[in-house]
Amino acid sequence: MNYSEENKPVILFEKEVGIKPKKKIPVSVIIIMAIVLIAILIYIYCTNFIEKSGVVIYPEGKTKETVEIGDIVKIGTEEFYVIKHDGKNLVLLAHYNLKVGDIFDMANYTRIGEYKSDENGYGIQSEDTKGCASQEPICNGTVPFATTHVKYWLEKWDSYSPRECEVAGETVQCAYVYDQNSNIYQYVDNYKNYLKKQGAVIKEARLLSLEEAYELGCVKADCENAPKFLTETEYWLGTAWWLKPEKKETSVWAIAPISILVLYPQPPISDTNTGVRPVIVI
Numbered sequence: 605m606n607y608s609e610e611n612k613p614v615i616l617f618e619k620e621v622g623i624k625p626k627k628k629i630p631v632s633v634i635i636i637m638a639i640v641l642i643a644i645l646i647y648i649y650c651t652n653f654i655e656k657s658g659v660v661i662y663p664e665g666k667t668k669e670t671v672e673i674g675d676i677v678k679i680g681t682e683e684f685y686v687i688k689h690d691g692k693n694l695v696l697l698a699h700y701n702l703k704v705g706d707i708f709d710m711a712n713y714t715r716i717g718e719y720k721s722d723e724n725g726y727g728i729q730s731e732d733t734k735g736c737a738s739q740e741p742i743c744n745g746t747v748p749f750a751t752t753h754v755k756y757w758l759e760k761w762d763s764y765s766p767r768e769c770e771v772a773g774e775t776v777q778c779a780y781v782y783d784q785n786s787n788i789y790q791y792v793d794n795y796k797n798y799l800k801k802q803g804a805v806i807k808e809a810r811l812l813s814l815e816e817a818y819e820l821g822c823v824k825a826d827c828e829n830a831p832k833f834l835t836e837t838e839y840w841l842g843t844a845w846w847l848k849p850e851k852k853e854t855s856v857w858a859i860a861p862i863s864i865l866v867l868y869p870q871p872p873i874s875d876t877n878t879g880v881r882p883v884i885v886i
Contacts, residue, residue: 659803660886668694668886673820674831680802682729684884685833687812687820694886697812701745701837701879703730704791708876711741715875719745727794735838736877737861748875749840749856750787755872757781757844758854769814770824771845771869781856782811782842792882799884808885811842814857816883817867827859827867835861839881845869 661678662671671677675686677696684696703725707717719726719733733745750756757764757779764779783789788811796809821830841857855869858878870878 679804696884698882700729701733701881703733705745705747708743708746735879737838743877745879746875749872756785776845776847778845780813780842781844791880812883814843822867839879
């Protein structure tokens, strides 16, 4: 077919009308998007379905919603006692203290050894590390609450929301002061990471508070009516007391099953008889 100059068809190119060609999404961007999507899916899986896979094992016939105080829950080989359930979070106390710290001879008041980080079972629970609960005069797994900066909590006491409590018949102030400044923090944090590697979702890892000890049956300085599992080992709580402003006396509470079952304040730099027994929240 012949066209005159006037009727010759006009072929428009994209560049002639200002239409830019569509750009392809770079491969690197696609890869990043895929990684983010996979991470989201893994997170959803971990937070919703991991307990069904057997990582957290409840007593036969029970679930996270039906367990009771004193029931034993397992994460891998680690055992925990249920101490609180608010319908959403489950608060667990380690069955034993962690295998960390020193070995102390109370008869001669001498440090006779320590647990090394390359030892089998280091940093996790051990039936042998109960402080001075059952191995007197040899105390296994003893750790000071604070070392390089003793009594760090006094510098910002009011920020810890203190309340009145009683020590030896005298009214003092108590506050939960366990945080990253404590010498114990390193052991609890490492333990939390260990449990995460087992596949568990750990919302929090810390020490037992004085309030929780009271909720479980301790009264003032007496835990005789509390569940037996609470006093099976000797260990630090996360709560300190301070007699102020007249005096500067301060110390940290610990549970110690000696002679009678008692809850007593322990000097924070003491490493002779008190161990680390973590609380975790799942």
